[in-house]
Amino acid sequence: MGLTVRQGSDFQFMQEINLFKYLTFKRLANAAGIYLSYGISLILRRPVVFGMPISISIEPTSICNLKCPECPTGTGSLLRPQGMMDIQFFKKIIDGVRKRTFYLQLFFQGEPFINNKIYEMIDYAKAKRMYVSISTNGTLFNEKNIAKLFNAAPDKLIYSFDGTDEESYNKYRVGGNFREVKEGLEAIIAEKRKRKMNVPYIELQMIVMKHNEGRLEDFIKFGREIGVNKITLKSMQIYSRSDAENLLPENPEYSRYKKAEGEYVIKQKLQNRCFALWRTGVVTWDGYLAACCFDKDAQFSTESADIKDFDGLFKSKSLQDLRRQILRDRESIEICRNCCEGMKVNIKEIRL
Numbered sequence: 001m002g003l004t005v006r007q008g009s010d011f012q013f014m015q016e017i018n019l020f021k022y023l024t025f026k027r028l029a030n031a032a033g034i035y036l037s038y039g040i041s042l043i044l045r046r047p048v049v050f051g052m053p054i055s056i057s058i059e060p061t062s063i064c065n066l067k068c069p070e071c072p073t074g075t076g077s078l079l080r081p082q083g084m085m086d087i088q089f090f091k092k093i094i095d096g097v098r099k100r101t102f103y104l105q106l107f108f109q110g111e112p113f114i115n116n117k118i119y120e121m122i123d124y125a126k127a128k129r130m131y132v133s134i135s136t137n138g139t140l141f142n143e144k145n146i147a148k149l150f151n152a153a154p155d156k157l158i159y160s161f162d163g164t165d166e167e168s169y170n171k172y173r174v175g176g177n178f179r180e181v182k183e184g185l186e187a188i189i190a191e192k193r194k195r196k197m198n199v200p201y202i203e204l205q206m207i208v209m210k211h212n213e214g215r216l217e218d219f220i221k222f223g224r225e226i227g228v229n230k231i232t233l234k235s236m237q238i239y240s241r242s243d244a245e246n247l248l249p250e251n252p253e254y255s256r257y258k259k260a261e262g263e264y265v266i267k268q269k270l271q272n273r274c275f276a277l278w279r280t281g282v283v284t285w286d287g288y289l290a291a292c293c294f295d296k297d298a299q300f301s302t303e304s305a306d307i308k309d310f311d312g313l314f315k316s317k318s319l320q321d322l323r324r325q326i327l328r329d330r331e332s333i334e335i336c337r338n339c340c341e342g343m344k345v346n347i348k349e350i351r352l
Contacts (some may be wrong), residue, residue, distance in 0.1 A: 019102070019103075019131060021129075022102045022103075022129055022130065022131045023102065024099075024102075024129075026099050026100055027099075027100055027101070027102045029051075029100075030051040030052055030054065030100035030101070031051075031054050033050035033051035034049075034050065034051050034052075034053070034054055034278050034279060036050060037049050037050040037051070037278065038275055038278040038279075041278070041323070041327060042273055042327070045327050045328060046324060046327065047320050047323035047324050047327065049278060049314070049315050049320075049323075051100060052097060052100040052101055052281075052310065052311055052314060053097070053101055053278075053279060053280045053281040053314060054101060054102070054103060054279050054280065055101065055102075055103035055104070055105065055279060055280045055281075056093075056097055056101050056103070056104055056105070056280060056281045056282075056283065057104075057105040057106075057107065057108050057280060057281070057282040057283070057293060058085070058090065058093060058104065058105070058106055058108070058121075058283045059085065059107070059108035059109060059110060059282075059283065059284050059285045060084070060085050060090075060106060060107070060110070060112045060114075060115040060117075060118050060121060060285065061082075061083065061084045061085065061110040061111070061112065061114050061115045061285055062078065062080070062081075062082045062083060062108075062109045062110040062284065062285050063082050063083070063084070063110050063111070063114050064109075064110050064111045064114070064137070065111055065114065065137075065139055065140075065175060066111070066137055066139065066173055066174060066175045066176050067174040067175050068172055068173060068174060069172065069174065069243070069247070070172075070236070070237065070238060070239065070243060070247065071109075072109065072296045072297075073109045073110055074174070078109060078296060078297065079297040080284065080286075080288075080297050080298055081286065082110075083285050083286060084114075084115045084117075084285060085115065085117075085285040085286075087117040087120055087121065089287060090117070090121050090124070091124055093283055093310075094124060094125055094128055094130065095128075096310045097281075097310055098128040098129075098130060101130075101281075102129070102130055102131055103130070103131045103133070104125050104130045104131065104132050104133065105133050105134075105135075105280075106118070106121060106122065106125070106132055106133065106134040106154070107134055107135040107136075108282060108284065108290075108293065109296060110285070111136065111137055111139070111140070112134055112135070112136060113136055113140040113141075113145070114140070118134075119148045119149070119151070119152045120152070122134070122152040122153075122154050123151075123152035126152065126153075126154075131155050131156075132154040132155050132156070133154065133155060133156040133157075133158065134154045134156070134157060134158070134200075135157075135158035135160060135205075136157065136158070136159060136160065137160050137173065137176065137181070138159050138160070138161060138181040138184050138185060139176050139177070139180065139181055139184075140184075141184035141185075141187065141188060142184075143187070146184075146187055146188055146191050147191070149188065149191075149200075150191055150192070150195055150197065153197060153199045153200050154199070154200045155199050155200060155201060156199075156200055156201045156202075156203065157188070157200035157201070157202050157203070158203045158205055159185055159188075159202060159203065159204050159205065159228070160205045160206075160207075161181060161182075161185065161204060161205065161206060162206050162207050162209070162212065163178065163206070163212055163215075163219075164212070164215045164218040164219050164222055165178065165215075166178040166179070168211055168212045168215055169181075171209075171211045171212075172207070172209060172211075172212075172247075185202075185204070185226060185228075186226060188202070189202065189226060189227045189228070193227075201229045201230070202228045202229050202230070203228065203229065203230040203231075203232055204222075204223045204226075204228040204230070204231050204232070205231075205232045205233075205234060206219050206231075206232070206233055206234070207234050207235075207236050208233050208234065208235060208236065208249050208254045208347055209236050209247045209248070209249060210246070210247055210248060210249050210250060211247075213249040213250065213251055213254055216233060216348075219231070219233070220348075220350060223350070223352070224352060228352065229351065229352060230349065230350065230351050230352065231348075231349070231350045231352070232346055232348070232349050232350075233254075233346065233347040233348040233349075234345055234346055234347065235254060235255055235256040235340075235345050235346075235347055236248055236249070236255065236256070237256070237338065237340070238257065238264060239338070241262075241263065241264060244257065244264040248264070253347070254347050255267075256340060256343065256345055265337075266337070266338065266339075266340070266343070267343075268343050270330050270331050270336060270337070270339075271330065271342070272326060272327055272328060272329065272330045273326065273327065273330070273342070274292075274326050274330065274336070274339075274341050274342070275341070275342070276292045276293070276341045277291060277292060277319065277322065277323050277326065278323075280292070280293075281310075281314055282295065282298075284298050284301075288301040289301050289310075289313050289314070289316075289319075291319060291322055291335075292335075292339075292341070294335045294336070294338070294339045294341075295335055296335075299335075300318055300319065300322050301318065
Protein backbone atom coordinates (compact mmCIF):
# COMPACT_ATOMS: atom_id res chain seq x y z
CA MET A 1 0.00 0.00 0.00
CA GLY A 2 1.57 3.31 -1.07
CA LEU A 3 1.66 6.48 0.97
CA THR A 4 -0.84 8.23 -1.29
CA VAL A 5 -2.95 6.37 -3.83
CA ARG A 6 -5.73 7.99 -5.79
CA GLN A 7 -8.18 6.05 -7.92
CA GLY A 8 -10.91 7.47 -10.09
CA SER A 9 -11.11 9.96 -12.94
CA ASP A 10 -10.32 13.67 -12.98
CA PHE A 11 -14.04 14.23 -13.49
CA GLN A 12 -14.74 12.47 -10.22
CA PHE A 13 -12.17 14.65 -8.48
CA MET A 14 -13.81 17.81 -9.83
CA GLN A 15 -17.19 16.43 -8.77
CA GLU A 16 -15.80 16.15 -5.23
CA ILE A 17 -14.52 19.72 -5.18
CA ASN A 18 -17.08 21.26 -7.56
CA LEU A 19 -15.61 24.70 -7.03
CA PHE A 20 -16.30 26.39 -10.36
CA LYS A 21 -19.92 27.14 -9.47
CA TYR A 22 -18.72 29.05 -6.40
CA LEU A 23 -16.04 31.19 -8.03
CA THR A 24 -16.63 34.88 -8.75
CA PHE A 25 -14.25 37.56 -9.95
CA LYS A 26 -13.78 38.91 -6.41
CA ARG A 27 -13.12 35.44 -5.01
CA LEU A 28 -10.63 34.62 -7.76
CA ALA A 29 -8.87 37.97 -7.33
CA ASN A 30 -8.70 37.42 -3.58
CA ALA A 31 -7.22 33.93 -4.03
CA ALA A 32 -4.63 35.32 -6.44
CA GLY A 33 -3.73 38.01 -3.91
CA ILE A 34 -3.27 35.45 -1.13
CA TYR A 35 -1.02 33.24 -3.26
CA LEU A 36 0.98 36.27 -4.43
CA SER A 37 1.43 37.71 -0.95
CA TYR A 38 2.51 34.31 0.41
CA GLY A 39 5.15 34.05 -2.30
CA ILE A 40 6.40 37.55 -1.54
CA SER A 41 6.50 36.72 2.17
CA LEU A 42 8.72 33.70 1.52
CA ILE A 43 11.14 35.84 -0.47
CA LEU A 44 11.25 38.79 1.95
CA ARG A 45 11.03 36.67 5.11
CA ARG A 46 8.43 39.01 6.52
CA PRO A 47 4.64 38.64 6.44
CA VAL A 48 2.71 40.32 3.64
CA VAL A 49 -1.01 39.58 3.33
CA PHE A 50 -3.13 40.75 0.39
CA GLY A 51 -6.77 39.86 0.93
CA MET A 52 -8.97 37.64 3.04
CA PRO A 53 -8.68 33.89 3.74
CA ILE A 54 -9.63 31.68 0.80
CA SER A 55 -11.30 29.24 3.18
CA ILE A 56 -12.69 29.52 6.67
CA SER A 57 -13.35 26.99 9.44
CA ILE A 58 -16.21 27.85 11.77
CA GLU A 59 -16.84 25.89 14.95
CA PRO A 60 -20.57 25.25 15.54
CA THR A 61 -19.71 23.85 18.98
CA SER A 62 -16.71 22.78 21.03
CA ILE A 63 -18.79 20.05 22.71
CA CYS A 64 -18.58 16.38 21.74
CA ASN A 65 -20.54 13.31 22.79
CA LEU A 66 -17.56 10.94 22.49
CA LYS A 67 -14.39 10.51 24.55
CA CYS A 68 -11.80 9.72 21.90
CA PRO A 69 -8.42 9.34 23.66
CA GLU A 70 -6.41 11.59 21.33
CA CYS A 71 -8.94 14.40 20.94
CA PRO A 72 -8.53 17.51 23.18
CA THR A 73 -12.31 17.75 23.45
CA GLY A 74 -12.79 14.06 24.22
CA THR A 75 -10.06 13.98 26.85
CA GLY A 76 -11.19 17.23 28.46
CA SER A 77 -7.79 18.85 27.87
CA LEU A 78 -9.22 21.71 25.82
CA LEU A 79 -8.52 24.81 27.91
CA ARG A 80 -11.07 27.21 26.47
CA PRO A 81 -14.78 27.27 27.45
CA GLN A 82 -17.27 24.91 25.84
CA GLY A 83 -20.44 26.11 24.18
CA MET A 84 -22.55 26.54 21.04
CA MET A 85 -22.23 29.20 18.38
CA ASP A 86 -25.26 31.49 18.11
CA ILE A 87 -26.95 31.32 14.71
CA GLN A 88 -27.12 35.09 14.34
CA PHE A 89 -23.42 35.40 15.05
CA PHE A 90 -22.74 32.67 12.47
CA LYS A 91 -24.70 34.62 9.87
CA LYS A 92 -22.68 37.76 10.63
CA ILE A 93 -19.45 35.85 10.07
CA ILE A 94 -20.67 34.52 6.71
CA ASP A 95 -21.91 37.96 5.66
CA GLY A 96 -18.53 39.42 6.59
CA VAL A 97 -16.42 37.02 4.52
CA ARG A 98 -18.63 35.66 1.72
CA LYS A 99 -17.62 38.12 -1.01
CA ARG A 100 -14.02 36.89 -1.04
CA THR A 101 -14.05 33.61 0.92
CA PHE A 102 -15.83 30.69 -0.74
CA TYR A 103 -14.82 27.46 1.05
CA LEU A 104 -16.40 26.78 4.45
CA GLN A 105 -15.33 23.97 6.76
CA LEU A 106 -18.16 23.79 9.26
CA PHE A 107 -16.17 22.09 12.00
CA PHE A 108 -13.18 22.54 14.29
CA GLN A 109 -13.34 20.93 17.73
CA GLY A 110 -16.54 19.22 18.89
CA GLU A 111 -19.27 17.37 16.98
CA PRO A 112 -21.02 19.90 14.67
CA PHE A 113 -24.42 18.16 14.70
CA ILE A 114 -24.78 18.69 18.45
CA ASN A 115 -25.68 22.29 17.62
CA ASN A 116 -29.39 22.11 16.69
CA LYS A 117 -28.93 25.11 14.37
CA ILE A 118 -26.43 23.24 12.20
CA TYR A 119 -28.88 22.67 9.35
CA GLU A 120 -29.79 26.35 9.32
CA MET A 121 -26.07 27.16 9.22
CA ILE A 122 -25.53 24.89 6.22
CA ASP A 123 -28.55 26.33 4.45
CA TYR A 124 -27.48 29.93 5.07
CA ALA A 125 -23.94 29.38 3.81
CA LYS A 126 -25.22 27.59 0.73
CA ALA A 127 -27.59 30.47 0.03
CA LYS A 128 -24.51 32.74 0.00
CA ARG A 129 -22.92 30.46 -2.61
CA MET A 130 -20.28 29.01 -0.33
CA TYR A 131 -18.88 25.51 -0.68
CA VAL A 132 -19.72 23.71 2.58
CA SER A 133 -17.76 20.77 3.98
CA ILE A 134 -18.69 19.23 7.33
CA SER A 135 -17.11 16.44 9.38
CA THR A 136 -19.05 14.20 11.77
CA ASN A 137 -18.63 11.18 14.02
CA GLY A 138 -21.99 9.94 12.69
CA THR A 139 -23.64 9.33 16.05
CA LEU A 140 -26.60 11.69 15.70
CA PHE A 141 -28.34 10.62 12.50
CA ASN A 142 -31.89 9.38 12.76
CA GLU A 143 -34.68 9.47 10.16
CA LYS A 144 -35.69 13.06 11.06
CA ASN A 145 -32.14 14.41 11.02
CA ILE A 146 -31.30 12.69 7.75
CA ALA A 147 -34.25 14.44 6.10
CA LYS A 148 -32.95 17.75 7.46
CA LEU A 149 -29.48 16.94 6.12
CA PHE A 150 -30.78 16.59 2.57
CA ASN A 151 -33.08 19.57 2.79
CA ALA A 152 -29.96 21.66 3.44
CA ALA A 153 -27.34 19.39 1.89
CA PRO A 154 -23.67 20.32 2.35
CA ASP A 155 -21.34 19.80 -0.60
CA LYS A 156 -19.20 17.34 1.32
CA LEU A 157 -19.80 15.10 4.34
CA ILE A 158 -16.75 13.55 6.02
CA TYR A 159 -17.86 10.51 8.00
CA SER A 160 -15.26 9.48 10.60
CA PHE A 161 -15.64 5.80 11.29
CA ASP A 162 -12.47 4.33 12.80
CA GLY A 163 -13.23 0.63 12.69
CA THR A 164 -14.77 -2.26 10.80
CA ASP A 165 -16.42 -4.00 13.74
CA GLU A 166 -17.45 -3.23 17.31
CA GLU A 167 -14.08 -4.19 18.78
CA SER A 168 -11.94 -1.97 16.55
CA TYR A 169 -14.49 0.87 16.59
CA ASN A 170 -14.95 0.96 20.38
CA LYS A 171 -11.20 0.96 21.02
CA TYR A 172 -11.00 4.60 19.90
CA ARG A 173 -14.54 5.95 19.48
CA VAL A 174 -15.28 5.72 23.18
CA GLY A 175 -18.99 6.26 23.85
CA GLY A 176 -20.11 5.57 20.30
CA ASN A 177 -22.28 2.73 19.05
CA PHE A 178 -20.85 0.87 16.06
CA ARG A 179 -24.17 -0.52 14.85
CA GLU A 180 -26.00 2.83 15.06
CA VAL A 181 -23.21 4.74 13.29
CA LYS A 182 -23.07 2.11 10.52
CA GLU A 183 -26.85 2.16 10.10
CA GLY A 184 -26.80 5.95 10.02
CA LEU A 185 -24.34 5.95 7.11
CA GLU A 186 -26.38 3.33 5.26
CA ALA A 187 -29.52 5.44 5.74
CA ILE A 188 -27.77 8.59 4.46
CA ILE A 189 -26.61 6.82 1.30
CA ALA A 190 -30.06 5.30 0.77
CA GLU A 191 -31.70 8.73 1.09
CA LYS A 192 -29.20 10.26 -1.32
CA ARG A 193 -30.02 7.61 -3.91
CA LYS A 194 -33.75 7.97 -3.28
CA ARG A 195 -33.58 11.71 -3.89
CA LYS A 196 -31.18 11.24 -6.85
CA MET A 197 -28.88 13.93 -5.44
CA ASN A 198 -25.19 14.43 -6.21
CA VAL A 199 -24.51 16.02 -2.82
CA PRO A 200 -23.27 15.57 -0.26
CA TYR A 201 -20.10 14.00 -1.60
CA ILE A 202 -19.50 11.36 1.08
CA GLU A 203 -15.97 10.68 2.30
CA LEU A 204 -15.55 7.73 4.66
CA GLN A 205 -12.52 8.27 6.87
CA MET A 206 -10.50 6.06 9.20
CA ILE A 207 -7.48 6.91 11.35
CA VAL A 208 -4.96 4.08 11.06
CA MET A 209 -3.89 2.88 14.52
CA LYS A 210 -2.21 -0.16 16.04
CA HIS A 211 -5.48 -1.95 16.71
CA ASN A 212 -6.97 -1.48 13.22
CA GLU A 213 -3.95 -1.48 10.87
CA GLY A 214 -4.62 -5.14 10.06
CA ARG A 215 -8.16 -4.32 8.93
CA LEU A 216 -7.45 -1.74 6.22
CA GLU A 217 -8.58 -3.92 3.33
CA ASP A 218 -11.75 -4.80 5.25
CA PHE A 219 -12.45 -1.08 5.70
CA ILE A 220 -11.90 -0.38 2.00
CA LYS A 221 -14.20 -3.27 1.11
CA PHE A 222 -16.83 -1.93 3.52
CA GLY A 223 -16.65 1.55 1.93
CA ARG A 224 -16.99 0.13 -1.58
CA GLU A 225 -19.96 -2.05 -0.66
CA ILE A 226 -21.83 0.64 1.24
CA GLY A 227 -21.46 3.09 -1.66
CA VAL A 228 -19.47 6.12 -0.45
CA ASN A 229 -17.74 8.46 -2.92
CA LYS A 230 -14.30 8.36 -1.34
CA ILE A 231 -12.35 6.35 1.25
CA THR A 232 -9.52 8.00 3.16
CA LEU A 233 -7.05 6.33 5.51
CA LYS A 234 -5.32 8.94 7.67
CA SER A 235 -2.23 8.75 9.86
CA MET A 236 -2.53 9.17 13.62
CA GLN A 237 -1.68 12.35 15.53
CA ILE A 238 -0.34 11.82 19.05
CA TYR A 239 0.36 14.12 22.00
CA SER A 240 2.45 11.96 24.36
CA ARG A 241 4.85 9.03 24.39
CA SER A 242 2.33 6.77 26.15
CA ASP A 243 -0.23 7.57 23.46
CA ALA A 244 2.35 6.72 20.83
CA GLU A 245 3.12 3.34 22.36
CA ASN A 246 -0.58 2.46 22.64
CA LEU A 247 -1.94 3.85 19.39
CA LEU A 248 0.69 4.29 16.67
CA PRO A 249 0.63 1.49 14.07
CA GLU A 250 3.55 -0.91 13.97
CA ASN A 251 4.03 -0.43 10.22
CA PRO A 252 6.16 2.75 9.93
CA GLU A 253 4.62 3.44 6.52
CA TYR A 254 1.35 4.24 8.28
CA SER A 255 2.86 6.72 10.76
CA ARG A 256 3.78 10.39 10.41
CA TYR A 257 6.26 9.96 13.29
CA LYS A 258 9.68 8.44 13.82
CA LYS A 259 11.43 7.60 17.07
CA ALA A 260 14.49 9.71 17.84
CA GLU A 261 16.38 9.60 21.16
CA GLY A 262 13.45 7.91 22.84
CA GLU A 263 10.90 10.45 21.62
CA TYR A 264 8.39 10.40 18.79
CA VAL A 265 8.86 13.27 16.33
CA ILE A 266 7.38 14.23 12.97
CA LYS A 267 9.28 12.44 10.20
CA GLN A 268 9.72 15.45 7.97
CA LYS A 269 11.85 18.42 8.94
CA LEU A 270 9.86 21.59 9.57
CA GLN A 271 10.44 24.30 7.00
CA ASN A 272 10.11 27.98 7.85
CA ARG A 273 6.86 28.38 6.00
CA CYS A 274 3.15 27.64 6.49
CA PHE A 275 0.55 28.51 3.88
CA ALA A 276 -2.26 27.78 6.34
CA LEU A 277 -1.81 31.17 8.04
CA TRP A 278 -2.42 32.90 4.72
CA ARG A 279 -4.95 30.49 3.24
CA THR A 280 -7.50 30.02 6.00
CA GLY A 281 -9.13 31.45 9.11
CA VAL A 282 -10.47 29.47 12.08
CA VAL A 283 -13.29 30.95 14.19
CA THR A 284 -14.22 29.37 17.53
CA TRP A 285 -17.82 29.03 18.71
CA ASP A 286 -17.47 32.13 20.92
CA GLY A 287 -15.98 34.28 18.21
CA TYR A 288 -12.20 34.13 18.55
CA LEU A 289 -10.00 33.90 15.47
CA ALA A 290 -7.51 31.10 16.08
CA ALA A 291 -4.23 30.97 14.21
CA CYS A 292 -5.00 27.66 12.49
CA CYS A 293 -6.54 24.24 13.07
CA PHE A 294 -3.60 23.28 15.34
CA ASP A 295 -4.30 26.25 17.60
CA LYS A 296 -6.88 24.22 19.52
CA ASP A 297 -7.11 26.64 22.46
CA ALA A 298 -6.99 29.80 20.28
CA GLN A 299 -3.92 30.85 22.26
CA PHE A 300 -2.73 33.18 19.52
CA SER A 301 -6.02 35.11 19.44
CA THR A 302 -6.02 38.23 21.59
CA GLU A 303 -9.52 39.50 20.94
CA SER A 304 -12.99 38.41 19.97
CA ALA A 305 -13.68 38.49 16.25
CA ASP A 306 -14.99 41.84 15.06
CA ILE A 307 -17.14 40.76 12.15
CA LYS A 308 -17.29 44.30 10.80
CA ASP A 309 -13.50 44.22 10.38
CA PHE A 310 -12.60 40.58 9.76
CA ASP A 311 -9.96 41.75 7.30
CA GLY A 312 -8.28 43.78 10.06
CA LEU A 313 -8.46 40.87 12.48
CA PHE A 314 -6.92 38.50 9.91
CA LYS A 315 -4.00 40.93 9.67
CA SER A 316 -3.86 41.71 13.40
CA LYS A 317 -0.54 42.24 15.14
CA SER A 318 -0.74 38.90 16.97
CA LEU A 319 -1.20 36.92 13.75
CA GLN A 320 1.39 38.98 11.85
CA ASP A 321 3.89 38.36 14.66
CA LEU A 322 3.16 34.63 14.43
CA ARG A 323 3.60 34.64 10.65
CA ARG A 324 6.91 36.47 11.07
CA GLN A 325 8.14 33.92 13.61
CA ILE A 326 7.12 31.04 11.34
CA LEU A 327 9.07 32.54 8.43
CA ARG A 328 12.17 32.79 10.60
CA ASP A 329 12.01 29.94 13.12
CA ARG A 330 8.91 27.77 12.86
CA GLU A 331 10.37 25.05 15.07
CA SER A 332 10.38 27.44 18.04
CA ILE A 333 6.56 27.46 18.06
CA GLU A 334 5.14 24.63 20.14
CA ILE A 335 1.97 23.97 18.12
CA CYS A 336 4.05 23.83 14.93
CA ARG A 337 6.28 21.01 16.14
CA ASN A 338 3.39 18.54 15.92
CA CYS A 339 1.89 20.07 12.79
CA CYS A 340 1.43 18.25 9.49
CA GLU A 341 0.80 21.30 7.26
CA GLY A 342 2.42 20.68 3.90
CA MET A 343 3.01 16.98 4.68
CA LYS A 344 1.32 13.88 3.33
CA VAL A 345 -0.88 12.62 6.16
CA ASN A 346 -3.23 10.50 4.07
CA ILE A 347 -1.95 6.94 3.80
CA LYS A 348 -4.40 6.07 1.07
CA GLU A 349 -7.19 7.78 -0.83
CA ILE A 350 -9.64 5.97 -3.08
CA ARG A 351 -12.20 7.86 -5.13
CA LEU A 352 -14.94 5.47 -6.20
